[in-house]
Amino acid sequence: MVRKLGNFDDWIDYFRYWQDSIGLPSGALREFNFDAKFGDPEVAHIEFGHYKGQRKWPTVMHIPDQRIRDALLNLIVYQGDTEFASVEQQRNLLHHAPSDYDLLSLQRVMTEEMRHGWQMSYLCWNAAPTRASGCSARSTRSSTTGSTSSPTRSSSIATASFS
Numbered sequence: 001m002v003r004k005l006g007n008f009d010d011w012i013d014y015f016r017y018w019q020d021s022i023g024l025p026s027g028a029l030r031e032f033n034f035d036a037k038f039g040d041p042e043v044a045h046i047e048f049g050h051y052k053g054q055r056k057w058p059t060v061m062h063i064p065d066q067r068i069r070d071a072l073l074n075l076i077v078y079q080g081d082t083e084f085a086s087v088e089q090q091r092n093l094l095h096h097a098p099s100d101y102d103l104l105s106l107q108r109v110m111t112e113e114m115r116h117g118w119q120m121s122y123l124c125w126n127a128a129p130t131r132a133s134g135c136s137a138r139s140t141r142s143s144t145t146g147s148t149s150s151p152t153r154s155s156s157i158a159t160a161s162f163s
């Protein structure tokens, strides 16, 4: 299923739908307050490559080449996709954790992966809102069927595009 999303709030709704569709149980996994986190860069200048020594680009529009913007946005999409995909891969382990400690550890990892995906989606929607339909590939472009046992993996990465 591919939904038409207009903004990050729409994406959040779809994220909740995705959690339902892969069968994440209620409780700590669903109650975590996801948020995007940012810090100051360790250095203010670009450290290598063609633009070495120049001030780091504060926004997408400061990036001087569309090819670089496209490449970065694609990296964000793929990164987000792998974060959500790891949760899909791990979810069945919730039913087979050998101990409470293992279960808590697994829930922590899954929550962290969802937060990482949340971060990538937030970046994508805020960096390129007019082209964000390709953002956060797993949860917005996934062809999950609503089944809790076998989400499909076929369309998400290959269809991510910023053309």
Ligand SMILES: [Fe+2]
Pocket: 083, 112, 113, 116
């Ligand atoms: Fe991660």
